Amino acid sequence: MxxxxxxxxxxxxxxxxxxxxxxxxxxxxxxxxxxxxxxxxxxxxxxxxxxxxxxxxxxDLPLLVWSAADERATAxxxxxxxxxxxxxxxxxxxxxxxxxxxxxxxxxxxxxxxxxxxxxxxxxxxxxxxxxxxxxxxxxxxxxxxxxxxxxxxxxxxxxxxxxxxxxxxxxxxxxxxxxxxxxxxxxxxxxxxxxxxxxxxxxxxxxxxxxxxxxxxxxxxxxxxxxxxxxxxxxxxxxxxxxxxxxxxxxxxxxxxxxEEPLGYDYHGYRVLKTGPWGQGPVFLQQLALLEGFDLDAAGHLSADYVHTVTEVAKLAFADREAWYGDPAHTKVPMEALLLPGYNDERRGLVGAEASFELRPGAPQGREPVLPTTAPGPDAPIGDGVGEPTVRGDGRVDGDTxxxxxxxxxxxxxxxxxxxxxxxxxxxxxxxxxxxxxxxxxFWLEPGLPASLRPRSRPRTTLSPSLALRDGRPWMAFGTPGGDQQDQWSLNFFLSVVHGGLNLQEAIDAPMFHSVHFPSSFYPRGARPGGLVVEERLDPEVVAELRRRGHDVDVQGPWTLGRLSAVTRDSGEPGFLRAAANPRGAQGYAVGR
Known part of the structure; x- marks a missing residue:
């Protein structure tokens, strides 16, 4: 490749x-x-x-670290x-x-x-x-x-x-x-x-x-x-x-x-992915893994229409839960453990159909009824172009700058x-x-009673989302990307490209990227485009055509516009190698090492 x-x-x-x-x-x-x-x-x-x-x-800054001296991860x-x-x-x-x-x-x-x-x-x-x-x-x-x-x-x-x-x-x-x-x-x-x-x-x-x-x-x-x-x-x-x-x-x-604090984690195909708590959006990465556990992405084929459709529909479900449940745990009760339970995800997985969904469908973990903002702008509200670099207008309105x-x-x-x-x-x-x-x-929402409602001295539900992964129980990879709401889609796509696509770090970063804009943006003015799917034009045109046939509102952008990933890994064997890769898009990201 x-x-x-x-x-x-x-x-x-x-x-x-x-x-x-x-x-x-x-x-x-x-x-x-x-x-x-x-x-x-x-x-x-x-x-x-x-x-x-x-x-x-x-x-602001979230961090995930692995300390060799402590032999543990910390958020x-x-x-x-x-x-x-x-x-x-x-x-x-x-x-x-x-x-x-x-x-x-x-x-x-x-x-x-x-x-x-x-x-x-x-x-x-x-x-x-x-x-x-x-x-x-x-x-x-x-x-x-x-x-x-x-x-x-x-x-x-x-x-x-x-x-x-x-x-x-x-x-x-x-x-x-x-x-x-x-x-x-x-x-x-x-x-x-x-x-x-x-x-x-x-x-x-x-x-x-x-x-x-x-x-x-x-x-x-x-x-x-x-x-x-x-x-x-x-x-x-x-x-x-x-x-x-x-x-x-x-x-x-x-x-x-x-x-x-202790990071949250989820085991997937021999890897354990670690994320911050639900004061940030990081757990949606884990929820997507829990849902994908029941699909055969290897059989679907990397970046096939089945693959992209499945990953996209799973993202819609996980981010709907983000909207309904995530917030500062010091000020709201987030059912995080229940959101990752096998039974809950077995039920949610059944919502993924052959056609693109246009609904925002949060779940009801432990029987708790989800609550969504009633003041969210409609689908006509602007959401930016979603490329992960400044989407800046003359009034300073911005998306995805990180x-x-x-x-x-x-x-x-x-x-x-x-x-x-x-x-x-x-x-x-x-x-x-x-x-x-x-x-x-x-x-924050200026609507009372939501997990992400404005409260004095509370943390806003940030989009910032670093990632660590263990392989066979040993520290393996640190990775992440800018991109606002796209962070836990682009970083997930990268991770899946390594795990299911068999790509090395640079190949996975360079691979055609995609993301959903189906759910409300975290940034002012909080717009959404139900069914919206943004892809790089390097994605196979036949795949794009099939995604459109399945009902996705596909927006094809430039060949090198989505994702700003970087990653480092360490081999588990002794003596093992260190590896690194960085994003070419925007011509400024670089990895160095020896």
């Missing part, structure tokens, strides 16, 4: 991400004696600088919570039916910084100033502007100039959109991270004490103070068309911390990270910090 690049093989270390500079920065850490956790944190901070249209310091939640003042009544009193997709009202506590530092503290070996150094260098000295960065800024140029002048100062430094390939700097962000590094360096005591000092500077020090002041003292136009102030306070930041990063080291550690949010087009830049806040609160 043709591949755009080789699957990398070595035994020292592998880093794969959505940007070559982040991958190189992570690999440089491994070369200098750091472990996978040090490398991932370093690469993660670089991603904030060089992919500002896909993530930023004000964003880290860096999804910040809604402000204490963020009640449904506050938004509806403003005349809002949905949380705006941009601006200060959509901000949650910036969780990415806390999650990176928690991983560094528990399993890393480097100091805060060392993992920040490459990011500071790129912010201070400049980084090359990707074509997609230029396109994103160009789409919101007028909004920046007329409504968000602090953003225009950073992203249009000469009063115009930066050209692709030009050098762009963010000196204010460099200064912010220099202050963080200095606070850490000045603290006495252990490495852990110095990490705590950096965390305090962010969540209780000058960063928190600047965020609280900006939210209280300024108001900005958002996707509602009106100007609103923010709700985040210093107490909101002070009262939040990243947390570590990064991904995977690391394997020679010690046996694995990291899968999906940082996102705080995009340059999310919210106005806070001038003294050099970054903006995220907009993850747009994933």
């Amino acid at each position: 043709f591949t755009t690049r080789p699957e990398l093989t070595g035994d020292f270390g592998m880093v794969a991400s959505t940007h070559w500079l982040a991958s190189a920065a992570g690999m440089s850490v491994l070369e200098r004696g750091g472990n996978a956790f040090d490398a991932a944190v370093t690469a993660g901070f670089v991603l904030q600088v060089v992919e500002p249209h896909l993530n930023g310091p004000g964003g 880290i939640c860096g999804q910040g919570t809604a402000p204490a003042a963020a009640t449904i009544e506050h938004y509806t009193d403003l005349g809002l039916g949905l949380v705006p997709g941009t601006g200060l009202l959509a901000a949650t506590v910036p969780g990415a910084f806390g999650a990176w530092l928690l991983m560094l503290e528990r399993w890393g070996t480097w100091a805060v100033e060392d993992v920040l150094e490459p990011a500071i260098s790129y912010a201070e000295n400049g980084f090359p502007v990707l074509e997609r960065i230029s396109t994103t800024i160009g789409a919101v140029e007028r909004m920046f100039a007329e409504d968000w002048p602090t953003s225009a100062e950073v992203w249009m430094p000469d009063g115009r959109v930066p050209e692709p390939g030009s050098r762009l700097r963010n000196p204010a962000l460099a200064a912010t991270y220099r202050r963080i590094a200095a606070a850490s360096r000045a603290a006495s005591g252990t490495r852990e004490t110095r990490i705590a000092a950096a965390r305090d500077a962010w969540y209780r020090g000058f960063v928190a103070e600047a965020i609280a002041r900006f939210c209280a003292e300024t108001a900005w136009r958002d996707t509602s068309g009106r100007r609103h102030a923010g709700l985040l306070t210093g107490d909101d930041l002070d009262g939040w911390q990243a947390t570590a 990064c991904h990063l995977d690391v394997a080291d020679r010690y046996g550690n694995l990291v899968s990270a999906t940082p996102s949010g705080g995009w340059l087009q999310s919210s106005p830049v806070i001038p003294e910090l050099g970054f903006c806040l995220g907009t993850r609160a747009q994933m």
Whole structure:
């Protein structure tokens, strides 16, 4: 099979991400004696600088890690919570039916910084100033502007100039959109991270004490103070068309911390896939596996009409359950165990017919009746083009903007990270910090009684979804992708291509990709296209024709437009090889290693 690049093989270390500079920065850490956790944190901070249209310091971060020392996997939640003042009544009193997709009202506590530092503290070996150094260098000295960065800024140029002048100062430094390939700097962000590094360096005591000092500077020090002041003292136009102030306070930041928990898992054909809890959409991956257990994908044939139809119909059922049941488990009862039971999935599997379904059909685990939003927009609401890169309009409305990063080291550690949010087009830049806040609160519903309803100090049901997989009980693969609602479709398709298609990592990433847009989007304005199926044009035309005959509303997009996957693996044998691959689409993702 043709591949755009080789699957990398070595035994020292592998880093794969959505940007070559982040991958190189992570690999440089491994070369200098750091472990996978040090490398991932370093690469993660670089991603904030060089992919500002896909993530930023004000964003969110879920992590899945395998620690060789602990011989166990851990999920880290860096999804910040809604402000204490963020009640449904506050938004509806403003005349809002949905949380705006941009601006200060959509901000949650910036969780990415806390999650990176928690991983560094528990399993890393480097100091805060060392993992920040490459990011500071790129912010201070400049980084090359990707074509997609230029396109994103160009789409919101007028909004920046007329409504968000602090953003225009950073992203249009000469009063115009930066050209692709030009050098762009963010000196204010460099200064912010220099202050963080200095606070850490000045603290006495252990490495852990110095990490705590950096965390305090962010969540209780000058960063928190600047965020609280900006939210209280300024108001900005958002996707509602009106100007609103923010709700985040210093107490909101002070009262939040990243947390570590047991990941959820499901066994499938000799593999065990691990995901975050239902505060994110990750469990839909496991639900899809539980449903697919009863189908013979090997007999169907990889990427045949039967194969694509079955996977798509299964996705519709799993994502319908996401809509009806998923939310912050600290604030709603999610029947996660019941959703994965064999009996429940045997019953649900019977709903997959020969024709495409146009219904949103959540199940009733343990006899509990599902509840869906009644305020969801109809099928005419826009849903974006679903390609996993910025779908940006002039008002800043966005879909699917995210990064991904995977690391394997020679010690046996694995990291899968999906940082996102705080995009340059999310919210106005806070001038003294050099970054903006995220907009993850747009994933709450302003309708009481739903699992994902807005509640003060609760986590929005994020789409961010890293993945780990064990093979024969041993740590094997870290993988994932950007793509909003598509993440747990594209990453599932990749996994199935390896397990059932017999493809290697690069072949599976390069294979034609597809996904459903049947269910409500997690992003403002929450549109859906019942029966909608998006495919790359490299999918066999006869397969496309057969899918249409079965009733699917097929949208054929460009040959290399869907999916942004990367992955690393380690062989279970001793001495085993490490392997890595990254996505060619968009011409920026790369894997490095030796």
